[in-house]
Amino acid sequence: MDYLKLILICIYDVDVLVEAAWCLKLRALTEMVYVDEIDVDQEGIAEMMLDENAIAQVARPGTSLKVPGTSQGGGPSQAVRPVTQTGRPLTGFVRPSTQGGRPGTIEQAIKTPRTAHTARPMTSASGRYVRLGTASMLTNPDGPFINISKLNLNNYAEKPKLAKALFEYIFHHENDVKNALDLAAYATQLVQFKDWWWKVQIGKCYYRLGLYREAETQFKSALRQQDMVDTILYLTKVYSRLDQPLTALNVFKQGLDRFPGEVSFICGIARIHEEMNNISAAAECYKDVLKQDNTHVEAIACIGSNHFYSDQPEIALRFYRRLLQMGIYNSQLFNNLGLCCFYAQQYDLILSSFERALSLAESEEEAADVWYNLGHVAVGIGDINLAYQCFKLTLANNNDHAEAYNNLAVLEMQKGRIEQARVFLQTASLIAPHMYEPHFNFAVLSDKVGDLQRSYVAAQKSQEVFPEHVDTQQLINQLKQHFARL
Structure with missing residues (x-):
């Protein structure tokens, strides 16, 4: 009997060691391709066309992220601050979805060319997920580490620690959202719906599948059990995708009540204000971010950009020099330093800054x-x-x-x-x-050569893009007066 007990103990220990090694490899493979789901949010044409969520076609001013220029928050006008193809002002920091934005209609998204570098509606986030799913084949030439289709997910759901590692592997490494959702559903049933972590994972799966209302329910349920910063950020992502920025702002403010001074919440509020063209409110939020974390790169860059476009290049130069002192050394920073030096009349530093920017350019777009x-x-x-x-x-x-x-x-x-x-x-x-400039210049050019009808059409296009442009309004009035005399 003693020998039998010893053999059973040895077999049990071997099983434990095998599970530990298996779990360790799962963690390692997951870390190789892990992407923080909180920051990555890029909506492409595929997500827009397959989205079945009902959203108001004509939103009230200041309540939608889809319509550019709906906010009345003030800040530099489009005549001073350049915008992307979707009408959003360029920010001082490139984040996922800040350059792409949301075209107003499907037709506009289809018309936008693939090769544009200021807005990418044709790029689908699903393409990135598919590329992540191929990581398993690259890891092992004989095939994936785990054949997900042959796993009995119920058995693994009964082992909490192993189930969590397996879920992250399936979700991030294999990009098999359906099986990941099944595993999370089995696990949360076994714990009697009392584990907030599994509810968050189910919400992530729903979000990836485009079921935003179901994801919202899961995130809210998880928050009722456990207040977590990440869960609040996931919930605000859902509201942003549902085009409910005001609700997202309320969630952020409620999160600040529970987590005072949380930088990610203040920064999230600033990002929403930026997307709604409320630049002045965004700048104030970024200043609050710097009060909590004076080394926050995004806040420093965005405030510097706002000062530059507000005709304060000397102050913007101070912020960009701060980034340089923090160890940031790239082409974009020296490019901005060169512009600030030029407009601040520090001519001795202009060419050296641009030369350094050219030498550090890592792509043709940066050099351009x-x-x-x-x-x-x-x-x-x-x-x-x-x-x-x-x-x-x-x-x-x-x-x-x-x-x-x-x-x-x-x-x-x-x-x-x-x-x-x-x-x-x-x-x-x-x-x-x-961009309103090509339409306006085309109208001026057509007016010079006497093609008044084409000039009027181009001027109207310029006015649609930028209604407050005074020169466009004057040109249209002159053309109308000339047509009235005919």
């Missing part, structure tokens, strides 16, 4: 932005030939740079090359339909 800003500096000092060459180099690095096409058209108009300017403006309007 540096050459574009160098073209602006050349225009500012009156060297038109240098500006023309800089804008040409911009297009050599990025053939879809709408701003460079627009500025080249203006230079061609000054030289009297009407046809070349017309081609540049038409290209710019096709690449960036939500």
Whole structure:
């Protein structure tokens, strides 16, 4: 009997060791491809077309993320601060979904070209998930580490520690949301719906599947059992996807009542204000972020960008120098430093900053932005030939740079090359339909050559994009008066 007990103990220990090694490998493989689901949120054309959630087509002003310019919060106008193709002002920090935004209609999303670098509605988040799902085949040439279809999920759900590791492996590494949801459902039933962690995981699965109302229910239930910062952030993601920014703001404020001074909540409020074009309120929130964490890169960058577009380059320069002191060393930062030095009349540092930005550029798009800003500096000092060459180099690095096409058209108009300017403006309007400058310049060009009807149509397009543009309004009034005299 003693030998039998010893053998049973040894067998049990071996099983425990095998499970421990198996769990360790699950954790390791998951960490290889782990992505924080809180920050990653990119809506593509596939998600928009397959979304069955009913949302108001005509939202009240200041209550929707879909309609650009609905907020009355103030801040730099579109004439001063550039915007993306979706009408959102460019921020000082590139985050998931800040450049893409939400086109107003499916037709607009389809018309937006794939090659545009300021908005990417054609890019589907599901493509990233599919790429993550191929990680298992790359890990082992003979196939995946675990054949999910042959697992009895009920048995694994009875082992809490192993079940959690297995869920994260299936969800993140294999991208098998259905089986991950089944495992989470079995596990939460076994614990009698008392484990908040499993409810959060079920909510994540629902969110990935596009079942936002079901995800909202799970996250709310988890919050009733346990107050967690991540759960609140997941819940606000649901409301943002449902186009309910005011509800998301209320959730953030309730979270601040329970977690005073939480930086992620204040930063989330600032992001929503930015998406609603309420730049002044966003800047105040970023200042509150810096009161809690004075090394927060996103807050420093966004405040610096806001000061720059508010005609305060000296103050913006201080914020960008702070980022440089913190150890951030990239092309974008030196690009911004060069612009701030130019507008702050610190001419001795301009060229050295742009040279450093060019040397640190990791892609052609980054180099194109540096050459574009160098073209602006050349225009500012009156060297038109240098500006023309800089804008040409911009297009050599990025053939879809709408701003460079627009500025080249203006230079061609000054030289009297009407046809070349017309081609540049038409290209710019096709690449960036939500920029008002190509439409307005095309209207001015058509007016000069006597094509008043085409000028009026282009001016109306410019007014649709930017209704407050005074020059467009004056041009339309002049054209109307001329038509009245005919």
